[in-house]
Amino acid sequence: MSISVKNHNRRKMLNGVTLGAGVVVLCVVIWATPLHASPWTVLVVEAIDGDTIKFRHKDDAGGKPGKEETRCLRGAAAPHLDQPFGKQAHDRLKELAVAGKEITGSGPVGRPYKKFNAVRFRNDKGNLAVMMVSEGLAWVIESELEDKHAKPGSPKKLIDEAGPLLKAQEEARKAKRGLWADEKPIAPWDWKGPAKEEKKEEK
Numbered sequence: 001m002s003i004s005v006k007n008h009n010r011r012k013m014l015n016g017v018t019l020g021a022g023v024v025v026l027c028v029v030i031w032a033t034p035l036h037a038s039p040w041t042v043l044v045v046e047a048i049d050g051d052t053i054k055f056r057h058k059d060d061a062g063g064k065p066g067k068e069e070t071r072c073l074r075g076a077a078a079p080h081l082d083q084p085f086g087k088q089a090h091d092r093l094k095e096l097a098v099a100g101k102e103i104t105g106s107g108p109v110g111r112p113y114k115k116f117n118a119v120r121f122r123n124d125k126g127n128l129a130v131m132m133v134s135e136g137l138a139w140v141i142e143s144e145l146e147d148k149h150a151k152p153g154s155p156k157k158l159i160d161e162a163g164p165l166l167k168a169q170e171e172a173r174k175a176k177r178g179l180w181a182d183e184k185p186i187a188p189w190d191w192k193g194p195a196k197e198e199k200k201e202e203k
Helices: 002-032 086-096 128-134 162-175 193-202
Strands: 040-047 052-057 068-073 102-105
Touching (some): 040 086, 052 102, 128 162
Antiparallel strands (some): 040 102, 052 068
16 A cells, blocks of 8 residues: 555656756747748838838837837848048938838848848838838848747758849949949948048048
């Protein structure tokens, strides 16, 4: 009788451990699932330059104003405001990301030469980065085209906009649209030091 009770208690303990382990695993899986996988909708506050947008998250359930954040267009880098076509790029992004209007974002990645992460922004007409690049108002940043959230060990995968972005840049370059009208356009990440001063002297 004593042995039977002990075995029963041991089974209950093992079942409890198994259940507890299952709960821990489930929690880990939920925690590890990228919350940014689904697009989120925000309100545009302003376009800061040709590839950077300040936005506000929608009001929370308590009616408090949503948090403001700033992000870049993933996959596209516009000229700085003091570069050739910098102002044109800024004006165009203000038309695509209208203050007070909704846009969607997803898939943030870091951008080394800026303090803001880059996000896949879309309005009701399509991907903002693709539109800016197609008009010759931004360069493609190829390092941002890789899917950073693919499973470890899986083959390299690109984001959906990679093909359209590269195609748009090639077409803009051939047509000499926007910044490609310049014989030697300087990418924003190279806009510094001698290259920057030399370009300013050409004006």
